[in-house]
Amino acid sequence: AAHHLAVNGEEKTTGGDKLLKCPRGTRDYHPGQMKVREEVFRIITDIFKQHGAETIDTPVMELTSLLTEKYG
16 A cells, blocks of 8 residues: 655655645545535525526636736
């Protein structure tokens, strides 16, 4: 079994292989966590739709250049 450690902000295994690392401010969810999240979001979405809301999808991440131009 390989051991994981963080070196200079990158996760590595003791064998020298690099692992993928989540971007700062994000996280991975395990299957059990996703099941709960999906159910909670379904309930919330259904309630919003009952009150006339419409669904949209927006990007989670934006380019830094866009944010600095748009918001200073």
